[in-house]
Amino acid sequence: MSIKKLYKEALRNKMFMVGLVLFLLIVIIAVFAGSIAPHSYKETDVTKALLAPSSEFPFGTDQYGRCIFSRVIFGSRIALAVGLVVVAVESVIGVALGLIAGYYGGKIDRIILFITDLTWAMPPLIMALAIVTMLGPSLNNVVIAIAVVSWAQFTRIVRTKTQAIKNMPFIEAARAFGESDFNIITRYILPNILSPIIVLTTLALPSAILSTTSLGFLGLGAQPPAPDWGKILSEGIDYIEIAPWISIFPGISIVLTVLGFNLIGEGLRDLLDPRLKV
Amino acid sequence: MSDMIEYTIKRLFTGIFVIFAVTALLFAIMQLMPGDAIQLIANPRVSPERIEELREAWGLNKPAYVQYFYWLSHVLKGDLGTSISTGQQVSVLIKARFPYTMLLTGLSLILQYIIAVPLGLITASNKNTRADGIMVVLTIILWSMPPFWLGILLMLVFGIWLKVLPISGYSGLSSLILPLMTMTLPSLASVFRLARSEVLEVLREKYVLTAYAKGLNRKRVLTFHVLRNALIPVTVMFFLSLPWLIGGSVIVESVFAWPGMGGLLWKAISNQDYPVVQGIIFIIAILTVISNILGDILSAFLDPRIRLEIKGDNL
Numbered sequence: 001m002s003i004k005k006l007y008k009e010a011l012r013n014k015m016f017m018v019g020l021v022l023f024l025l026i027v028i029i030a031v032f033a034g035s036i037a038p039h040s041y042k043e044t045d046v047t048k049a050l051l052a053p054s055s056e057f058p059f060g061t062d063q064y065g066r067c068i069f070s071r072v073i074f075g076s077r078i079a080l081a082v083g084l085v086v087v088a089v090e091s092v093i094g095v096a097l098g099l100i101a102g103y104y105g106g107k108i109d110r111i112i113l114f115i116t117d118l119t120w121a122m123p124p125l126i127m128a129l130a131i132v133t134m135l136g137p138s139l140n141n142v143v144i145a146i147a148v149v150s151w152a153q154f155t156r157i158v159r160t161k162t163q164a165i166k167n168m169p170f171i172e173a174a175r176a177f178g179e180s181d182f183n184i185i186t187r188y189i190l191p192n193i194l195s196p197i198i199v200l201t202t203l204a205l206p207s208a209i210l211s212t213t214s215l216g217f218l219g220l221g222a223q224p225p226a227p228d229w230g231k232i233l234s235e236g237i238d239y240i241e242i243a244p245w246i247s248i249f250p251g252i253s254i255v256l257t258v259l260g261f262n263l264i265g266e267g268l269r270d271l272l273d274p275r276l277k278v
Numbered sequence: 279m280s281d282m283i284e285y286t287i288k289r290l291f292t293g294i295f296v297i298f299a300v301t302a303l304l305f306a307i308m309q310l311m312p313g314d315a316i317q318l319i320a321n322p323r324v325s326p327e328r329i330e331e332l333r334e335a336w337g338l339n340k341p342a343y344v345q346y347f348y349w350l351s352h353v354l355k356g357d358l359g360t361s362i363s364t365g366q367q368v369s370v371l372i373k374a375r376f377p378y379t380m381l382l383t384g385l386s387l388i389l390q391y392i393i394a395v396p397l398g399l400i401t402a403s404n405k406n407t408r409a410d411g412i413m414v415v416l417t418i419i420l421w422s423m424p425p426f427w428l429g430i431l432l433m434l435v436f437g438i439w440l441k442v443l444p445i446s447g448y449s450g451l452s453s454l455i456l457p458l459m460t461m462t463l464p465s466l467a468s469v470f471r472l473a474r475s476e477v478l479e480v481l482r483e484k485y486v487l488t489a490y491a492k493g494l495n496r497k498r499v500l501t502f503h504v505l506r507n508a509l510i511p512v513t514v515m516f517f518l519s520l521p522w523l524i525g526g527s528v529i530v531e532s533v534f535a536w537p538g539m540g541g542l543l544w545k546a547i548s549n550q551d552y553p554v555v556q557g558i559i560f561i562i563a564i565l566t567v568i569s570n571i572l573g574d575i576l577s578a579f580l581d582p583r584i585r586l587e588i589k590g591d592n593l
Contacts, residue, residue: 117296118296118300118303120570121297121567122521122525122562122563122566123562123566124522124525125526125528126559129543130304130555133550133555210422210424214424217424217426217529218529218532218544230424230426233426233427234426237533240433240434240438241438244438247427247430248431248434250427251430254423254424255422255423255427258421258422258423259418262421262422266418
């Protein structure tokens with residue numbers, strides 16, 4: 001499909017466009033958090049604790065009198081940054097292993113396959129939970145844990161796609177010309193399986209953000225006073241009866257962010273690779 | 279049939295191997311952890327000599343692999359160790375919690391399939407109608423919802439504003455409703471999407487065209503030809519999704535203070551109560567491996583094409 005046609009179809013794909021708007025919105029919020037947020041995200045003032053939403057505090061305040069709106073705005077940076085880093089790490093590992101397993105086959109393939117099976121032998125959240133607990137709660141360790149439990153989905157699909165094209169005539173030709181394995185993999189195979197990788201990557205982002213907020217909710221993510229969305233939300237549970245806004249607003253921002261990426265991913269799948277099963 | 283038996287035995291052996299590999303892996307990770315349980319529970323005034331003694335008593339001064347084999351030999355005798363924070367038998371703790379988690383996840387799984395599979399069939403066979411479009415968007419929204427937030431919203435609406443349902447703990451069947459909804463809704467969306475896409479896939483097959491060409495009516499084609507084939511991956515998913523649900527139970531149970539295994543795991547993790555963490559993870563690993571094996575065997579049993587592939591398999 002030519003770029004121009006793709007562009008035209010993208011404009012017509014409603015899901016994709018709505019996702020794109022949400023995505024741009026969240027990026028703008030994250031980049032300009034400093035000028036959008038009316039207050040600091042960590043400054044406490046107990047005389048203003050648990051205030052309902054008002055013009056001064058659009059999303060109300062928490063038990064320390066911190067502005068929930070500002071915390072949510074700054075929290076977008078954590079969610080986005082962690083999501084992007086996690087996906088970068090897991091996709092590089094997953095794609096590389098998938099290419100190697102698919103291209104070489106044989107014993108290497110079987111070893112890689114066994115490792116991917118092993119990472120599926122536990123529910124991902126439990127595995128991530130165990131890893132972060134062992135390494136100690138911090139954002140870095142959240143990144144490691146989520147990447148460890150989710151790279152295998154890339155390997156599985158990249159491996160099958162690589163197997164499907166590695167014996168095609170143009171690869172044979174490249175081999176006959178004496179191209180090295182590395183060149184064949186990176187210059188001939190990779191560009192041809194790029195669309196499923198792009199779709200997978202966009203769909204891995206929302207699930208990475210959801211996992212990050214889940215671990216944050218359980219207290220394993222960024223440590224206070226960092227405005228981790230999941231953490232803000234879980235702190236709000238204790239005050240749910242008198243100050244429900246503490247938990248409601250970070251939840252809405254998680255949903256909108258994740259929804260934006262999900263819509264972009266679904267839209268891209270329709271555009272690039274409609275039969276891909278993720 | 280003998281192929282099937284051989285395959286089952288092979289899968290069982292790899293399954294057992296995987297259980298041990300996973301527990302060994304987790305054991306290894308645990309050893310990387312800074313500090314140990316003794317430092318955590320002991321009063322700072324306790325003398326270093328006494329701490330050393332305790333470490334000796336708990337076996338924490340031995341090398342990791344010795345500790346692992348020690349643990350393993352006891353597990354094989356049905357002994358999962360003692361909780362460091364409460365002093366109770368881990369197996370007793372888990373036994374008390376296990377039924378609650380299974381009740382929640384089992385009911386959730388059944389509900390998901392009862393609702394999602396017919397919905398998937400109906401929407402897929404009416405593709406591109408308004409109802410189908412709404413369902414697809416609705417599932418994406420459900421997918422995008424963190425389960426803990428969904429739980430909190432349900433809690434707010436039904437527990438605090440309407441005051442019709444209890445919001446935490448376990449006090450009879452009405453306590454079950456909110457955690458059950460929280461656990462079911464997002465997964466229901468996934469099952470629905472899977473059912474829908476499988477039905478769509480089957481509808482493209484040539485044998486469906488053949489069935490219509492034979493003059494069969496739509497209802498007959500949909501139930502006998504489409505549903506039967508589309509159900510294979512959906513049924514397999516039934517088993518594969520059980521571990522995911524148990525994983526999710528950690529979150530749902532901690533939101534609603536549900537007295538299940540997930541909540542226990544969460545508490546044990548915050549107390550760094552290794553034996554309990556290890557015991558629960560061991561149980562979850564077993565459950566996961568069993569459901570994966572059941573899923574694999576079932577798909578081989580239902581789908582002759584997979585059976586053919588297995589013959590060439592030398593795993």
